[in-house]
Amino acid sequence: VARSAKLRGVNRDEIQQRKEEIERQFGPWTAMDIDLGHGIATRTGAASASGSGESSYRHERSDWSGYSPTSSRISRIVQLIADLARKPISELRILDLACLEGGFAIELGARGATAVGIDGRRGHIAKAEFARNALGLPNVTFAVDDVRNVTRARYGGFDVVLCLGILYHLAERDLFPFARAITDCSDHLLVVDTVLTIEAPESSIYDGRTYHGLTTPEHQAKASASEIEENAWMSIDNSTNFLLSRFSLYNLFTDLGFSSAYECFLPPVLGHGARSTFVAVKGARQTLLTAAHLAAEEERYRETDSGASDSELHLVARELTRLRRNPLAAFWSFFRRAAGNALRRSRR
Ligand SMILES: C[S@@+](CC[C@H](N)C(=O)[O-])C[C@H]1O[C@@H](n2cnc3c(N)ncnc32)[C@H](O)[C@@H]1O
Secondary structure (H helix, E strand, C coil), rough: HHHHHHHCCHHHHHHHHHHHHHHHHHHCCCCCCCCCCCCCCCCCCCCCEEEEEECCCCCCCCCHHCEHHHHHHHHHHHHHHHHHHHHHHHEEEEEEECCCCCHHHHHHHHHHCEEEECCCCCCHHHHHHHHHHCCCCCCCCEEEEHHHHCCCCHHEEEEEEECCHHHCCCCHHHHHHHHHHHHHHHEEEEEEEEEEEECCEEEEECCCEEEEEEEEEEECCCHHHHHHHHHHCCCCCCCCCEEEEHHHHHHHHHHHCCCCEEECCCCCCCCCEEEEEEEECCCCCCCHHHHCCCCCCCCCCCCCCCCCCCCHHHHHHHHHHHHHHHHHHHHHHHHHHHHHHHHHHCCC
């Protein structure tokens, strides 16, 4: 769709000129390398299918700096939507929250979806709208808005809501009402791509439920308004965020009313730090027809102390908690295990 719609009535020089104007006003593209045709791409000098080269943007967090595998992230999202949505992409309404330069919405729009992208930074939306116009995609719209303002009354309902790279930028007070509001906008799939925390010493109560996580900084305490604006991948105003633990995210999906949730492993996204992509599905909750005994209470993940043998994740969390509480005992337990393994190897 994109290739035939591309550049209808817009010539190469106009696109190049408009791109340079936007870059003068808002700086170069930081993440999304969109092929605009005519040998022009938003980030690389010439359009290339592989997309993501070195990012010109230096991220505050050193472990993410210099590399932004955006094209592989877009491939993952397109694939999982194609595989899991109930309709073809061309029939879907898709909401892209905190859309940055619009790469996800534009790719999905190029496949015929009706896509709405929202971001709080004017410069990102100017770039997204420019690429949308260059590609001739009237089915893709963008808005400068705070994602915390998103409601079904304001934007409508969507087959797929993309919540990519934004949950972990929100402050504790905003995270849960935001999750509730975007769940309300989702008619089927909510895709969450997020950073999680293993260490979850803090708790937060929302709607009578307790969630665990960790508060970490967004911007330097003394950051000016213009520094916050330029810190283009971070929050638009809050100075701290609240990272959820994996188990609390699972519980949140349940509490929001999703009937099941999945973690995406393929297509792979390499080099993007400790983050995961989850798909929560709004389906009909099933009750068993043949169980002789139904649990009186729904089962619920707890951080470390229940289901301790349910998965390697529980085991890691339990070990970390032990290590924090009693480093010496944890050391001896590790030592005994290592010594036992060495002895077994030597007997083989
Ligand atoms: C890490 S980037 C993620 C971009 C994209 N969704 C992705 O996954 O690649 C975070 C984006 O969220 C935007 N943002 C942060 N806080 C926001 C808010 N409260 N409302 C709207 N946009 C926000 C930033 O401007 C930035 O574009």
